[in-house]
Amino acid sequence: MGTLPKHSLVGFFNDPDELMHAAAQARSEGFQHLDAYTPFPIHGIEEVLGLDEERSGRFPIPPVPFTKFKGVGFHLQRYRRIPQLALTALCIGALGGFVLQWWTHGYDWPINVGGRPEGIGAWPAYIVITFESGILLAGLTTFFSLFAFTKLFPNPFVKTLDPDLTNDRFALVIPVDPENEDYETEAAKLLQRMGADEILKVD
Amino acid sequence: MSIIEREPTTTEVVTTRGEGLTSHPPGEGQHGHGGMTPDGTAPLVDPKYSMNDITRDVLKPMFTWPPLGWHIAFGAAQTALLIGAIVVAIQIKQGLGILGINNPVGWGVYITDFVFWVGIGHAGTLISAILFLFRQKWRTAINRSAEAMTIFAVQCAGLFPLLHVGRTWKAFWLIPYPNERLLWVNFRSPLLWDVFAVTTYVTISALFWYMGMIPDIATARDKAPSKIQKFAYGILSMGWTGSVRDWAHYERAYAQFAWLATPLVLSVHSVVSFDFAVSMIPGWHTTIFPPYFVAGAIFSGFGMVITLLVPMRRLLRLEHIITINHLDLCNKVILLTSMLVGYAYISELFVALFYAGAPYEEAQFVYRLMGEHAWAFWLMMFCNVMLPQVFWFKKIRRHLGIMFVISLFINVGMWFERFNIFILSLEHDYLPANWAYFRPTLFDFGTTLGSFGLFFTLFLLFCRVLPTIAIAELKTVLHKPAGDKPRERDFQVLAWPAKNGHANGHATKEAH
Numbered sequence: 001m002g003t004l005p006k007h008s009l010v011g012f013f014n015d016p017d018e019l020m021h022a023a024a025q026a027r028s029e030g031f032q033h034l035d036a037y038t039p040f041p042i043h044g045i046e047e048v049l050g051l052d053e054e055r056s057g058r059f060p061i062p063p064v065p066f067t068k069f070k071g072v073g074f075h076l077q078r079y080r081r082i083p084q085l086a087l088t089a090l091c092i093g094a095l096g097g098f099v100l101q102w103w104t105h106g107y108d109w110p111i112n113v114g115g116r117p118e119g120i121g122a123w124p125a126y127i128v129i130t131f132e133s134g135i136l137l138a139g140l141t142t143f144f145s146l147f148a149f150t151k152l153f154p155n156p157f158v159k160t161l162d163p164d165l166t167n168d169r170f171a172l173v174i175p176v177d178p179e180n181e182d183y184e185t186e187a188a189k190l191l192q193r194m195g196a197d198e199i200l201k202v203d
Numbered sequence: 204m205s206i207i208e209r210e211p212t213t214t215e216v217v218t219t220r221g222e223g224l225t226s227h228p229p230g231e232g233q234h235g236h237g238g239m240t241p242d243g244t245a246p247l248v249d250p251k252y253s254m255n256d257i258t259r260d261v262l263k264p265m266f267t268w269p270p271l272g273w274h275i276a277f278g279a280a281q282t283a284l285l286i287g288a289i290v291v292a293i294q295i296k297q298g299l300g301i302l303g304i305n306n307p308v309g310w311g312v313y314i315t316d317f318v319f320w321v322g323i324g325h326a327g328t329l330i331s332a333i334l335f336l337f338r339q340k341w342r343t344a345i346n347r348s349a350e351a352m353t354i355f356a357v358q359c360a361g362l363f364p365l366l367h368v369g370r371t372w373k374a375f376w377l378i379p380y381p382n383e384r385l386l387w388v389n390f391r392s393p394l395l396w397d398v399f400a401v402t403t404y405v406t407i408s409a410l411f412w413y414m415g416m417i418p419d420i421a422t423a424r425d426k427a428p429s430k431i432q433k434f435a436y437g438i439l440s441m442g443w444t445g446s447v448r449d450w451a452h453y454e455r456a457y458a459q460f461a462w463l464a465t466p467l468v469l470s471v472h473s474v475v476s477f478d479f480a481v482s483m484i485p486g487w488h489t490t491i492f493p494p495y496f497v498a499g500a501i502f503s504g505f506g507m508v509i510t511l512l513v514p515m516r517r518l519l520r521l522e523h524i525i526t527i528n529h530l531d532l533c534n535k536v537i538l539l540t541s542m543l544v545g546y547a548y549i550s551e552l553f554v555a556l557f558y559a560g561a562p563y564e565e566a567q568f569v570y571r572l573m574g575e576h577a578w579a580f581w582l583m584m585f586c587n588v589m590l591p592q593v594f595w596f597k598k599i600r601r602h603l604g605i606m607f608v609i610s611l612f613i614n615v616g617m618w619f620e621r622f623n624i625f626i627l628s629l630e631h632d633y634l635p636a637n638w639a640y641f642r643p644t645l646f647d648f649g650t651t652l653g654s655f656g657l658f659f660t661l662f663l664l665f666c667r668v669l670p671t672i673a674i675a676e677l678k679t680v681l682h683k684p685a686g687d688k689p690r691e692r693d694f695q696v697l698a699w700p701a702k703n704g705h706a707n708g709h710a711t712k713e714a715h
Contacts, residue, residue: 036446038445039422041453041679042450082459083458086459105391111389111391125390126391128470128474129395129399132403135403136402136403136407142460142463143410143460147441152442154441154442156442160425160444165445166422166424166425167254167425168254
């Protein structure tokens with residue numbers, strides 16, 4: 001769940017492109033910890049907002065191995081966790097399914113059908129369930145890790161900045177320092193210059 | 204609100220990724236390249252509809268009393284479900300003997316229904332997962348309803364093996380768990396593979412469907428007119444706010460599900476076909492079965508998609524979102540898969556009659572062509588191979604009435620395809636002394652009717668309470684909203700002092 005910073009300015013836009021331009025401009029002017037609320041996914045906005053550079057949070061996430069080259073995922077390491085977890089779960093599920101069949105048919109309760117091989121000798125017959133159990137565990141992991149990472153839970157009382165943020169409005173959130181009025185004014189000027197049709201002060 | 208002073212450098216920063224909505228410089232054109240159909244002629248949604256229009260039109264059926272047509276359809280579906288429930292209750296009490304199954308034909312209408320319903324499900328996953336991976340953007344208008352169709356169809360399918368085991372209350376013995384009977388299931392049996400394949404399929408499809416729906420349920424929560432609806436959709440939407448951080452994880456999870464569902468959907472009907480291909484009955488024991496079944500499944504599934512969407516888009520007034528172009532593309536898939544199954548039928552016949560030299564196989568296919576049940580074979584040939592050929596003509600592909608009727612024929616034809624494969628093969632196996640004629644009873648028909656009742660009941664309820672279109676996804680393929688046109692809104696707040704220093708109308712809106 002994208003949590004709103006305690007003190008921030010929220011600029012509302014009617015157009016995804018305006019939001020992108022505003023975000024890029026805010027970033028280039030040095031504003032940090034930006035966030036945005038959009039009714040649909042906008043490709044590339046994570047990079048523009050600089051989410052990849054964030055290492056703050058309760059549990060600092062170590063860098064992901066094997067992705068430290070440009071173009072594949074250097075920028076968005078933090079947001080590549082779900083595929084990695086899913087791959088791990090796929091392997092564990094498949095291995096577990098295979099071992100279950102091997103053990104039950106080879107050791108716990110061998111069934112002799114016409115003298116055909118038992119245990120590991122009958123491995124081709126185990127492939128289907130191996131595959132299915134791998135997919136099942138990977139799918140469940142993907143589903144639950146989504147909620148673990150986003151900290152979403154069945155919450156009917158969630159507060160939204162504007163009901164139209166899930167409809168046709170876009171919001172750019174710039175955290176501000178209440179002590180530093182210049183910073184706040186700069187942020188407000190930026191939002192207005194970039195075409196925000198409403199600016200909301202949250203504090 | 205059009206005072207936008209953009210620095211020239213800004214555009215460069217924004218367009219580094221070179222994809223999506225930001226790929227064209229501002230003010231270039233009204234349509235993003237994502238808004239084109241595959242042939243690049245028309246936008247997927249008419250440019251005159253804004254994001255707000257899409258939201259309003261999709262959510263309207265959820266917040267208004269449904270039209271008369273919905274009530275009639277729901278009443279009919281409930282009646283069929285009630286009949287099915289009564290029939291199933293009698294069947295569970297009396298046992299399988301009241302069905303048409305006899306000594307050689309141990310797998311009768313129940314298994315036919317099972318494979319029919321599993322097959323229906325495949326189109327939904329094809330649309331939601333495989334077309335997603337191929338970046339077919341036209342899928343966005345129909346993927347939600349097709350996925351719903353998948354889940355309901357697989358639920359119907361799952362009923363039949365559970366009933367067909369006879370002692371339904373012991374069906375849980377199919378689950379491998381350490382038990383007091385000290386027995387394990389036979390993991391080497393294709394019937395058990397089926398248990399795993401179908402349960403995995405229904406689980407993954409349901410999770411994929413629900414996950415894809417969360418942002419749209421959040422839209423429904425924010426627009427719901429009553430407090431009860433707000434509360435219910437609030438729980439279902441998992442507190443979704445649309446933060447970019449959430450979208451980043453969500454997008455990856457969605458793509459992940461597509462990658463998992465794609466091999467899964469191809470495997471499920473392959474595994475179903477192993478039930479037959481792995482056994483030794485003439486007419487079943489062929490290597491062509493897995494791809495043949497998968498093609499047939501997609502064919503029948505798209506038939507059902509047309510059967511559902513043509514009335515649905517009319518009843519829910521979604522003609523401008525599920526356009527005739529979408530139905531046209533579905534009909535093209537039907538045409539393709541019709542030829543694939545036609546090829547399978549013909550090659551199966553050719554191999555059996557002229558190539559393999561297996562006498563029992565040959566006798567089986569002569570029986571299919573000219574035996575007592577030959578009408579079922581020719582009905583299948585007519586509905587699945589000959590009739591869909593009319594979709595070569597563009598006018599017919601785009602004619603609602605004709606495509607609806609043809610889709611009904613496809614449903615019938617695909618049901619009889621399974622009837623042919625399963626029942627005709629069992630009627631004439633090896634020993635002539637064993638041969639018998641299969642005659643379904645009213646209980647067979649009643650259960651089949653009941654499964655249709657269940658399917659349509661669930662689908663109609665879905666139309667009533669959940670967003671039938673993937674709203675958020677559809678907005679990504681929408682035309683770019685006109686930047687210089689002021690948006691119609693009942694309030695306009697210009698909150699901050701303008702550049703020249705004095706306040707521009709209103710004060711800052713304070714939120715605490």
